[in-house]
Every structure is written in C-alpha cells, then in structure tokens.
Amino acid sequence: MELQDPKMNGALPGGAVDYRQEHEGFLPSHSPSPGRKPAQFMDAPALVSFPGPPPHVCPGLAPYPQFEGKTSFGMSVFNLSNAIMGSGILGLAYAMAHTGVLFFLALLLCIALLSSYSIHLLLTCAGVVGIRAYEQLGQRALGPAGKVVVAAVICLHNVGAMSSYLFIIKSELPLVIGTFLDMDPEGDWFLKGNLLIIIVSVLIILPLALMRHLGYLGYTSGLSLTCMLFFLISVIYKKFQLGCAIGHNETEVERKSPPSLNTSCEAQMFTADSQMFYTVPIMAFAFVCHPEVLPIYTELCRPSKRRMQAVANVSIGAMFCMYALTATFGYLTFYSSVEAEMLHMYSQQDLLILCVRLAVLLAVTLTVPVVLFPIRRALQQLLFPSKAFSWPRHVAIALILLVLVNVLVICVPTIRDIFGVIGSTSAPSLIFILPSVFYLRIVPSEVEPLYSWPKIQALCFGILGVLFMAISLGFMFANWATGQSHVSGH
Template sequence: MARETAMELQDAKMNGALPSDAVDYRQEREGFLPSRGPAPGSKPVQFMDFEGKTSFGMSVFNLSNAIMGSGILGLAYAMAHTGVIFFLALLLCIALLSSYSIHLLLTCAGIVGIRAYEQLGQRAFGPAGKVVVAAVICLHNVGAMSSYLFIIKSELPLVIGTFLYMDPEGDWFLKGNLLIIIVSVLIILALALMKPLGLCILPLLGYLGYTSGLSLTCMLFFLVSVIYKKFQLGCAIGRNETAMESEAPVGLHNQGLNSSCEAQMFTVDSQMSYTVPIMAFAFVCHPEVLPIYTELCRPSKRRMQAVANVSIGAMFCMYGLTATFGYLTFYSNVEAEMLHMYSQKDPLILCVRLAVLLAVTLTVPVVLFPIRRALQQLLFPGKAFSWPRHVAIALILLVLVNVLVICVPTIQDIFGVIGSTSAPSLIFILPSIFYLRIVPSEVEPFLSWPKIQALCFGVLGVLFMAVSLGFMFANWATGQSRLSGH
C-alpha cells in the first residue's frame, strides 16, 4: 500500500505510450521494450516515458510489503478450523490463483499501456468501470484500516497495563475503544493531514518507504517470536492449570483447556466460512502491482511476473510458518487475533506488541492516502487542492472507521467480510473481466483457451464470494460465530 501511494505521487512524471494493436500485444508477451533495435528514423516502442530504476530484488521487497498485512494474525485461527494439511493446501491454491490473476493484469496493462488498476476499469467499461474499481479498492482499504485499528484496540490496553502494572480490564482509561479514539486524533489524524504535493512530497515519500520497511520487519519479528515461543511453551494447552498459571495467555482459562495437544490434519466446522476469506485477505496486493511494474528496471511482463511469483512464494512460506507454529502452540483455543493469546507479562511478546502497534499505527495514514485520492477524483474531479476538503475527507474516514471498530465485536468479522467481498473482487473477478474485455478478439477469440480460463476464474470468484458471505450470514443469524468463543 505504501508503494502504491508513492507511485501515485509521481503521476506528473509518467504517462503510457504503448500502442494497443495486436502486433504490440504479441510483442508485449516478450517484453515491454522490443528485443531488436527500432527501425531507422522511428521512435522506440516504450511502455512509458518514465524509465524504471528499481532493481528486481527491491521490487520483490516492495511487492512483499504490499502483500504483508494484518491478515497474518488470523492465519493460525484459520488453520485451527481447517486442519494443517487442508489449510496449507488452501493457502497454496490462493497463492497460485493470486499469481495467475497478476498474469491477467500484466497482460491487460501491456495492451493498453497503463499502470493503474482504476485506469484498467475505465479502459474496460468507461467511467462507470473506474468508479466501480475505485469503490472496491476503497472498501478494501477501509477494511485494512479497520483491522489495524482493531489491533490497536486489542493490544494497546495490554501494553499500557503492563507498564503501569494494572489490569487492562479494570480501569476506564485502559478501555480499547477510548484508546483507539485517542490514537486516531493525536497520531493518525496528524499524519493523515500531510499534504502529498509540492514541497511535502520528499518527506512523505521517505515516510512511506520507512513505514513499508518497518511493517515487514515487524512481521518478521512476529514470525520469529511465534516460532521461538512454540519451542519455549511446548503445548500451551496440554498442561494442567497449576503448571500454566505463571505463563498462561490472557483469557485462556476462561476458554477451557483441551485434554490433549493433537493437531488436526483435516477438519471442517462452522467457522470455516472465515478461513478462506482470511487467506484471500492476506494475499491482496493487486492495486500495487502495476505501480511497482512502472518502476521496475528493464520492465517486461516475464520479469514482473517473476517478481510477483517470488514475492507470493515468500509470503506463502511466511504465512505457512506463522500459522503452523501459532496453531501448534494453542491448537483449537487460538483466537482470530493470535497475538492476543500470549501472556501479557512476557517480555518478548511485549516487544512484539510494541513493534506491531508502531507498525500498524504508522500504516493507517498510508492506507488512508489512496482512499482520499480516489474519493477526490470521483467526487471532485479537476478541482484544485483545498485544505478544508483535504481535512474533511480524512476526518470523515477516521470517524467511519472508528465507529466500525467500536461496533464490530471481533477482528474475524473484519477479515471475513473484507475477505469475502473486496478480496475476491480484486483477485478473481476484476482481473478476469479486464482480460475478457481488453484483450482483442483478433488476438484471443472469446472461445480460445486463455479466455475460457479467465472466464472460469471470474466465475470461481463469484462463487467464492457468494458461498463465503452465505455461510457468514448463516453463522451470524444462528449465533455460532459468538459461540465459538473467539
């Protein structure tokens, strides 16, 4: 997300220049730039006037930052309700499908010579397509902001309570709802009011890059700590309450202890409706792919696809390790926000909580920037910068997200709803529709295998959305999501 915003700030430097006829489409399959020199007296074919300078390795780092998010905290919960083998198989499927959807996006971008998700929507369906795509991206970013603020609501009282030697449930000023309002007003709003133009662009770009790297570093620290705590605690639910008294996670006794620590390899229950949406939410990076493509050195479709494959593969490994070791520590007792399971007094976990809180607090304004930009383009196109409008949009967004976080009882509901709506739209439905609409019929007839694949891919996304939402609504109606204790 940080990279997407940074790319958007460079709009004045870049513009598309690739012709959209079938000859250039075939050439795009080999690379953005022709492998042979241009004909004498002709202008070289280029994807953009702006020439990317970012190396392959740095592009992988940037896309990994875009993929990594709060969804990693819910993956152990997803494994608890699917089983180890079934979870890893589903996670691998989501990773492969995400890679294929990036292939569709890169193909469409090569045809029309543009680098923004919203512009692909406009190219496919006109202004209405741009509005729909912008709305989906805004919905996803609002969900991401909500998940970050929910982490603050859940973890900040524990951190403050630890430093003050107080029970976070006992004092009014340690209530999570109050703390997220204070953090939103004093820190997030101040950062969100930065003007992303003119003289402020260099500090802002530095802030975005710093936040992006900090987030990935904190999540790596989180992973290492989860692995270490598994070997330190062993089976955190297999011992009796006396042995567990000194190191049991907050609220663990209230949930009840299992009599054994047997990992389930394959299981299905009512909470499985949240598992695949959590995985999908954790792999969304598609709005950032094309801006990163823009800055890639020696850009070609094959090279950018390799960047995507390496990034997705790295995140698959990181997600799989986090989920596996987190699940093997707490088994069926693991919560949707796994960090909340660990002891409040553990020094290592306290450091992890501080790192995660710092990362998510600084990331919320980064997520807010593209939402505000999209709203300004949709509601106030062509208008000059206005401080009242700039401030009003930030305030309205923060108030909306705070209300959502205060009203939503668990983070699994945020993961579930966003993972069932905007995530399948960005990963499955929109890329397939773009491919069907943008790729010329002269190049790929509608009944050709690539377009049939894209059509099936989009149908799969619609089915995934319908089934996930249906099961979640059924859980809400029957109250099973609350009976789970998470």
C-alpha cells in the same frame, strides 16, 4: 504507436503484433525474446511505446514524457512483499485450526497460485493498453462505471485494512500499557481499547494523514516487514519454549477458551466446522496486493511482463512461506483454542511477546495513514475530478474516514468478522473477478478469440471468484443469524 480499443474503429489494433510478442505465461521462462525491447509506460494512461516510430498522441492529449523506472528487481520484490504483508497474518493460525494443517496448507497454496495468475492477467492487460493504475484499467474495460466500481472496491478493501489495524491497536495496546503500569487493563477506564484507539487516531494517525504528499508505500515498508519477521521468529521460539500451551500457567488459554472447543494438544490434519468458511476469506485477505502491482511495475528497472511476473512470483512465494510457518507454529502452540487475533493468546507478562506487541503496534499505527491515502485519492477523483487541491476538503475527507473506521472498529466484536467480510467481498473482486473482466474486455478478440483457451481460463477464474464470494458471504450471514459467529471471538 497508440493501441486503441478495437470496438472504437472495428479494425485490428496496430499493436496486435506487439501484443503477441508481449504475451508471456504467468510462470516466466529465463530467456527473453531476442531483439525485443521492454514496454515503457507513459504518464498518460492510454499510451505505451513499442519498438518503432514514436507513439501517436490521441487528439486532446498533450504528449507525456516516458517514465523510466529505476527500482531494482530486489527492491521491487521488497515493496510488493510489503504490499502483500498485512494484519491478515494474525488470523492464519485461527484459519488452520478450523481446516486442519494439510487442508489449510493446500488452500493457502491454491490462493497463492491464483493470486499469481491474476497478476498475470493484470500485466497482460497493462501490456495491451499501457495503463498503469487499477482504476484506469477499470475505466478502459467498462467505461466510467468501471472506474467507479474499481475505486469503490479499493476503498472498501482499504477501509477493511484500516479497521483491522485499528482493531489490533484496540486489543493489544491496553495489554501493553497495563503491563508497563502494572494495572489490570480490564479494570481501569483509561485502559479501555475503544478509548485508546480514539486517542491514537487523534494524536498520531490524523496528523500523519493530513500530510499532502506521502511517498508510495511510504516509510513503513522496511519497518512493517521487519516487525512481521520478528513476529514470526517469536512465534516459532515460543512454540519450542511453551510446547503445548493448553493449560500452561503462563498463558490465558484456559480462561479464554470456550468450553465447546477441543483443547487437547492434538493437531488435526483435516477438519471442518461452521467457522471454516471464514478461513478462505482470511487467506484471500492476506494475499491482496493487486492495486499496487501496476505502480510497482511502472517503477521497475528494465520493465517487462516477464520481469514483473518474476517479481510477483518471488514476493508471493516468500509470503506463502512466512504465512505457512506463522500459521503452523501458532496452531501447534494453541491448537483449537487459538483466536482470530493470535497475539491475544500469549501471556501479558511475557517480555518477548511484549516486545512483539510493541513492534506490531508501531507498524500498524504508522501504516494506517498510508492506507488512508489511496482512499482519499479515489474519493477525490470520483467526487471532485476537476477541482484543484483544497486543504478544507483534504482535511474533511481524512476526518470522515477516521471517524467511520473508528465507529466500525468499536462496533465490530472480533477482528475475524473484519477479515471475513472484507476477504469475502473486496478480496475476491480484486484477485478474481476484476482481473478476469479486464482480460476479457481489453485483450482484442482478433488477437485472443473469445473461445481461445486463455479467455476460457479467465472466464472460469472470474466465475470461481463469484462463487467464492457468494458461498463465503452466505455461510457468514447464516452463522450470524444463528448466533454461531461468537463461538471463537474475543
């Protein structure tokens, strides 16, 4: 039966009993409830079927066929892990250098647990109203304005992700081409990073972005994870090969390290400085996957909240291990000299690192069009909701987005600033604030009273996100105003 907003009719929703049955903790148990069938999502955003009679269709809505997911548990873990994994991994060693090993690992674990809890809130809301998209949850919770806010936050986050990918191209492609041509990337105009990102955007990214259809998570899932695993293995290997890279002849640490940093081969367990407030945003940026959770849930074979939460927990756990290992071994190679883009610390002539650079460049270049698609879809839904598909509009939006991102990357001095700003705005919104607002607004008060422990938890979770955003942005603006933001740039 249809689950309606209780504020619409003042009555307890007909699915309240089913919601009780569907309400599961975010650390799921292994034994499913006896006699309960998993909820099935419809293509219509406001419908969900439960055991019993066929669902009633809202007036004005045609009945939609049920969507039965066919993706296995393992493949769902693979897809969600790819959604989590991103360019943020390159900045984690920098984050560890400004917090200390133990403090960083504690913060990383907290962000991972909080991210898992926020997915629990999303799945709970989806179980109540049967909605399968983040934007539609925003509309159900806050009306049309909620849909606009959610779409804007997702666009901001994806623009930040595209910018971070292009920044990697800007910093690493000149080194790769210079190595192959045996030229100095600093001396030749055609090896300038700003020119190369424009060329890559026009010749590779734009043609791919003009495709009308692109499979969800695209063709880069396997490639991206494989490249990042290769990156991790290489970082570990180089640590044992180089030992302490400070002063090592094959690295550029001496040339690039600002004199104010402690460049001794001594690991700090706990530390704090003016750059520390970039670290939590970088970690938050590295764990954002929430817009992809509900589509992956919809495609999951035998979907249930317990099963999807297990997918999320396994994916987040795997990424936590990969992030922790990458940050630890990267930091123990370069210590306090490590930069916000760790690959830039290695020798340009190192063959293994050259292969790593090529792999990462290939992965991020092919990922940019995939990240652009959700932005264009959100803009079309907001600005042209009733318009039929138009090639001129399709091309124009892609061109405008690419020009905007290229200008942003050319103007922003370091990738750390991108990680910091996006990690302080869109990341806490997607992880903390919006899931808690959805939970407070969507879960009926007749089922979970306002003063119940789950809703108090959700409220505190949202307040934590607001505080995190305000503090991080405040300290970053203060650093920019005092000129301290370039202490560790490149």
